[in-house]
């Protein structure tokens with residue numbers, strides 16, 4: 083299997099896109115650290131993965147706190163002695179138009195979506211450098227490319243991920259570590275389920291492929307980028323959006 087023997091940390095993998103990535107990588111042979119802030123949900127997700135025959139360990143922590151991000155790496159090293167793949171997927175939104183957006187809305191989204199990415203990447207870097215092999219996959223959004231009313235904080239964080247990833251790709255490339263971005267469009271998850279029907283309809287009209295995305299659409303690409311077959315691909319932004327951003 084393409085990811086046999088690999089160890090992957092997938093942040094924000096108790097549900098949605100992160101869970102689908104964890105499962106897809108697990109089905110391709112990887113051992114998985116599953117993560118979110120919610121202990122109960124994490125235990126459930128790890129149990130679900132084990133039922134699929136996947137080796138999984140749950141670690142509940144908040145990625146925006148550096149000491150907690152380190153726990154993910156410590157758990158992977160303690161359990162399996164190495165770490166090969168990091169998927170920075172944990173993310174939140176606090177949508178409001180600019181004039182209504184509070185400093186707290188801004189800080190929370192930047193902290194989790196951008197600083198969380200930095201914390202986890204820094205935490206895994208040393209181990210990957212020692213191995214002279216690594217895959218870092220950062221989940222951004224088409225909103226970081228296009229902008230969107232009501233999402234100034236989210237768009238800024240997601241655009242920041244692109245610059246961050248390209249820099250990591252340049253800094254760590256000589257150690258055979260790749261860093262790439264996946265920018266999903268509208269994917270059916272908890273995050274998007276409460277959007278108003280008229281907003282959903284308007285979005286649907288702009289998607290050439292005529293459907294909203296599934297978490298699996300993102301997971302398929304993530305597993306490919308993590309594989310040996312993607313060894314000459316780094317610093318790239320891959321949009322998975324059915325053509326929405328065209």
Ligand code: NAP
Nearest residue numbers: 094096098099118119120144145172173223268269271273
């Ligand atoms: P989701 O269903 O809300 O899942 C988010 C996951 O992140 C959950 O497991 C959540 O669990 C976890 N999480 C949130 N804050 C965290 C923190 N501080 N530390 C650790 N885990 C945390 O969202 P999703 O739609 O699957 O989104 C996954 C990623 O894709 C996000 O980065 C999102 O911005 C991006 N994305 C989504 C879409 C979309 O249309 N759905 C489009 C573009 C990009 P807890 O809350 O229990 O911690």
